Amino acid sequence: MSLKLDSIDHVVNGNAHIEGIDLELAPGSFNVLLGRTLAGKTTLMRLMAGLDRPTRGRILMNGEDVTGVSVRRRNVSMVYQQFINYPTLTVFDNIASPLRLARVAKAEITRRVHEVAEMLHIDHLLSRYPQELSGGQQQRTAMGRALVKEADLILFDEPLVNLDYKLREEFRQELRELFKARNCIAVYATTEPNEALALGGKTAVLHEGRLLQYGRTEDVYHRPRDLLTAEMFSEPPINVVPGLVSGREVTFDRSMHFPLNEDLGSLAPGQYHFGVRPSHIGLTPQADDDLELEVRVELAEISGSETFLHVGNELFSLVLHLAGVHEFRVDQPLKVYLPTHRVYAFDRDGAVVHIPSHLGGK
């Protein structure tokens, strides 16, 4: 099945929640909707499901217009943030419920429920009730109900936010594998850039009801179309430094000068926003033309196996993403090195004009 949104608008009480979205999802694709809260992710999913009707535009399934068709007549299923199960039914009956509604034969129900439960590693819990399960197991049950139906379209609305990070890691991995072999369209909404990357597939970046960019997840990440996309799709956020290109020189933040190198060679004189990935700034120089910056430590956030180092001085602040655990004192003076050949450049309107050459340039 394919799903096409054709210039969709959704206006509620005069506020545009979705504006001019064109999006075509291929059969069997796994799609991530990435955006901050209120970017329009849930609204868009509700429109895809048929829970709401768009103010303007058409929704096509397999080329057929389904714009006004109710959710009951579409073969969709949805998984929510909250672990939604029937409290009085066992896990088995919970998963079986959509099949019973569809009057599937009893033997067939048993077979399919067991198959799905096994896939989700809850086959040993089938006779339990939801309140006897952990959060992760409850969400697996809810997912089982969505999967057993063999829907054409499965929507996941931030299903992992209420689980702790180890479970999230496991779920992402499993979902990634689970959907490799299925030919339904999956749509997964998240606020976390790293979750989008971990899930892979394709990513649509949403911001304030508009679609910023859609494409293969890695491509959108490495080759953002504009500054806003780069900012939305980066955790920790990409460092943005205003700069000026004049003659053969680049000036960052009116204070740091360096010669225009061959990587940035094509930039015409003018004002730019330069973007530097937190992982590209280092504590040691990696190349001769790295820009040395004297800063003070604001905070080292340690995630267990990685360090996010917030540094700054009177002029600017930066975030570094370092592998491994590094300990710093707050206000400790430090030198960091910014690789001048690994920067993105965006023009004054935010459109990308330069992608670092190690990614193939532009």
Next chain:
Amino acid sequence: MAQITLNALAHTYSPDPAGPKDYAIRQMSHVWQQGGAYALLGPSGCGKSTLLNIISGLLEPSDGEVIFDDRIVNALPPEERNIAQVFQFPVIYDTMTVFDNLAFPLRNIKTPEAQIKGKVEEVADILDLTPLLSRKAKNLTADEKQKVSMGRGLVRDDVSAILFDEPLTVIDPQLKWKLRRKLKEIHQRFNITMIYVTHDQLEASTFADKIAVMYEGQVVQFGTPRELFETPAHTFVGYFIGSPGMNFLEVTLTPQGLAFGTLPIPVAPALLEAARHSGSSNIKLGIRPEFIEVSEAPGDETLAVEVEDVQDLGTYAILSFRIGSAAFKARLDEGVSPQGPRAHVRLPAEATHLYIDEYRVEVTQ
């Protein structure tokens, strides 16, 4: 100001416990230095909340002692322990102003009003609450409320420890790091013991100088964030800390040495000796994904493996492969990616740890 000592502490909710399984907290002894920043880290149900309640005085331990400096405080209620606590959901006095909230603990002990004013203003300044002092506390944002509840602890000169119970749960993601920084700053400025309870490794490692990782009612490691990452003392620490967690290989002891199936696994002689000596059959090798070296060509001590998946996570990639039936993950730097279905991996001996009965074997050379 206090040093907190847990002496043979254990707690059970059961009246006649039959074994360690009945204990929410299994026997432990720890000394928490005056002025240190500590975290209690573990998944839900590991006993960290029980331990926190024992320290704060809401719960009296069934066994052992809690000692503040030299005083056994087992039976003392929270108000007599000179502690402050910041809860998961902000606890503020809704109908009072921010000033009155901060002044509340001082007024309760009948401090002169002039002294209260000075103290409240000082703390408000540190917490960036000065412009909000005359506002009703009810209308503050979640992060401001948490700062107010922290401030109520800081105004008191007699506070010996501040306990934090998942204090950033309700804070906007974009504001979290600012509050984390504030906590660090306060810890450096005030000489107060701080204990931070969380299930989030980022929260714990960012805040604490030393972390107690809890698992099934036990502290399985008490160490710096760096120690937890580089030398996890227990397989659970290896799994729980780091994303992705540590790789484990279940090995068997053969007359020739350690082996995985038919594949001999070379380890340092001292480790082999320890494995022989233990008599246990639960032997694992652990290595973190960050330390596995991946190359295109075979080299010294490399193993040829089948590549299952390469996951581009933007700043780095995760390579999934199998050694026999054991699934492994290795972290690849950005731009490094094996071409083709096979790769060669090396597990450097200095980053490979031996675990017997889930605990790391430490060998002093």
Next chain:
Amino acid sequence: MNKVQSNKAWFLVLPMLLLVAFSAIIPLMTVVNYSVQDVFDPNTRFFTGTEWFVAMLNDPALQGALLRQFAFSFTILAIQIPLGIGIALLMPKQGWRASLVLILVTLPLLIPWNVVGSIWQIFTRGDIGLMGWGLRELGYGYNITRNPLDAWATIILMDVWHWTPLIALLCYSGLRSIPEAYYQAARIDRASRWAVFRYIQLPKLTNVLVIGVLLRFMHSFMIYAEPFVLTGGGPGSSTTFLSQSLAIMAIAQFDVGPSAAFSLIYFLIILLVCWVFYTAIMNLQKDKS
């Protein structure tokens, strides 16, 4: 929201609309209809305009009943609200004691209005009633049929007995919803028992108390059966409240027009007082913000 539309839903709402029409709108309109007419018999009626309303507002008997009514409602509120809060604070928080106390406290609420009146009527009798007999034995010449003060005190006591449990229940549920962390924080801050009440419990009770006060006001403003059974409105008219005056007029004297006008005035007073009270409370809360 632009939901997918289905007009079938209207059929589901229809029974509810009809029910409301029959139960509220149509009877009310009938009353409005009577209040502006003088009805002699089913075929003879005159349009009177606001005449009945003016007459009613100037009737000294009704003015007296209205004043008594306000005095009664404010007195019982002044007693029941603090008493209800007090009882709620004393009730056990959990375990079998909590269930038992809950049942005992709720009991008076389960007794029908006129039965309450009868119980108290017997209770206060000088010959066989425990209270009446007891007070007389103690040397106090208690008599609700002769002494207006005795009658008043007894009606108030009866209402307090009957309805304070409602306030206690509302407050009890309000208190239960305060997270334990608030009490812990207060202990750590060394707050006194009074400070805990003043700064934690009372603010969290505001919402249930607004409901409690409104309910009790409306209820007490319409009180009928209990004083009717207990004192019959006497001695004299000292315990004749509004609803009893209305009943006498409408049923005993069959003055349909005036009593309809009076009903509407009655209705508007309740509406007005509730509105004023509600707005005042809401503004008070806004001021806090």
